[in-house]
Amino acid sequence: MAVVSDIRENFADQLVSAIRRKNSCVVVGLDPSFKLIPDTIKQKFSASQKQALEYASRVILEFNTQVIDLITPYVSIVKPQIAFYELYGWWGVWAYAETIQYARQKGLIVIGDVKRGDVPSTAEAYANAHIGEVHIDNIVEIPFAADAITVNPLLGTDSLIPFLQTARKHNKGIFILVKTSNPSSGELQDIMCGTKKLHEIIAEKTHAWGKDFIGKQGYSAVGAVVGATFSHEISKLRKIMPAAYFLVPGYGAQGATAKDIAHCFNPDGLGAIISASRSILYAYNISPWEKKYGISAWKDATQEAVIKMNEEIRKILK
């Protein structure tokens, strides 16, 4: 893989420019599901009994490139979730790496949704793998080349320092899990620790970790994952982390609506990017598109779903 130049601006500035360029803060989650990929794509490849993981991974990459071509006029950011690639073994991880390369060639910002977190020496390896570089004798290689990744803060500051240092060195971004979108997220994240909930403490730390990463637009390269499904928490988190970009999952398939996400934004109309996966990728399969289009017109369904999501979010930002 080619070595990418490090002469880049602060990640948050890149993000704001990209959002303004297309007037879109939508993030398309590239979460492939082999079963839901249209047969027209599968038929391009020969399914071999012996090499099913390779076959599935090639199908996934082809689907992703078609989706990327389709959405690039409308959105600036994609977010491949690595779990749905690991599911196909190392071949799947190959498709993950190739997907990132292709999206970046198209000028998209790529957030690797990897949710890594580990002890310092291990975190350093993860950071270099996903947003940094590796030295092999005298050769420098970029293993995965995402622009930003999601990280899990459970292990504390020393486990995050390698991600922060790597982000600084290469002008990359990180999004720290503050309040996740799943129904059980409150079980630990909402636990009262004295007068504060655990996720509020994580939010305060995220604000502190991000203070030295603020770009020209006033936002930090250290962002936060904040689930849209808990809109009552969001206003408070917005105040605790005024400079953090919120990566907001849960729109569409996970049940959050445009109204729920309104509080994620600052008065400047910035500060949040909103992610949807299944409701865009497999729009042909869900209401209201499945009746209008069906699988043979999956591209039209995906295109209309992403245009509509942009419109819904623009409406609440007016």
Place this chain on the structure above:
Amino acid sequence: MAVVSDIRENFADQLVSAIRRKNSCVVVGLDPSFKLIPDTIKQKFSASQKQALEYASRVILEFNTQVIDLITPYVSIVKPQIAFYELYGWWGVWAYAETIQYARQKGLIVIGDVKRGDVPSTAEAYANAHIGEVHIDNIVEIPFAADAITVNPLLGTDSLIPFLQTARKHNKGIFILVKTSNPSSGELQDIMCGTKKLHEIIAEKTHAWGKDFIGKQGYSAVGAVVGATFSHEISKLRKIMPAAYFLVPGYGAQGATAKDIAHCFNPDGLGAIISASRSILYAYNISPWEKKYGISAWKDATQEAVIKMNEEIRKILK
């Protein structure tokens, strides 16, 4: 990759049998560091400027197979840390998959140290990737085939259910992060939530999650990661989770001694497996082995280090 039969006993019973067979509860962490791998191994492969990631990954796999051959007479369990493979991109993940296959062929139990954790649909993909199976049309494939993995509990019960279900279906194990071994682990994990520390609450939940997974030997297939570097916490955790197998990192390079880990065990001499990585793999490079052996005799150093670690732990179990 071949489909592995699911006719296996409870993971904790497999673990106890394996420990008894070799009278060893040592886990060798297979954390490759390209820089520290002896040149005699690197010289078997031609370093190509264009394919440095492939070259490094082939070197790593060769090193791992030699280490596995060397340690198999003395230990029953290995624990590859996937971060040190992801560092070499998808080629590195290939080496991770091949390492697992090789270790299992040698009869070793493999714990994939992946520390995954995500929302339910994503957690399901991770679970199937690492300890389950994937269906591609009518073909069933095993993406990574570990016997057990480590998981991060920050997202709560619904994020762990897919791991629990997959472990049950395939008689695999999971180790939940309860108290990690890094210096900052207390920052969130020791926070007081009412009268309890956060990691004690996670320990109580781990005990509850593991109740339905107890094997014939009285131990659960749902274990806990408990850092040996905090010996004052361990006795309390042993009481909260009497049936959980403790995966104890931090022995050797991270500073924990045999004395520190004594409290991890139950009176039956079972209940804990102790992990060391750098102090075994790169014994030739550290005290007291570096003067006696040096790099040309790295195998002797590794062999003596693993024998000595076994002896140290047996001594405290008497």
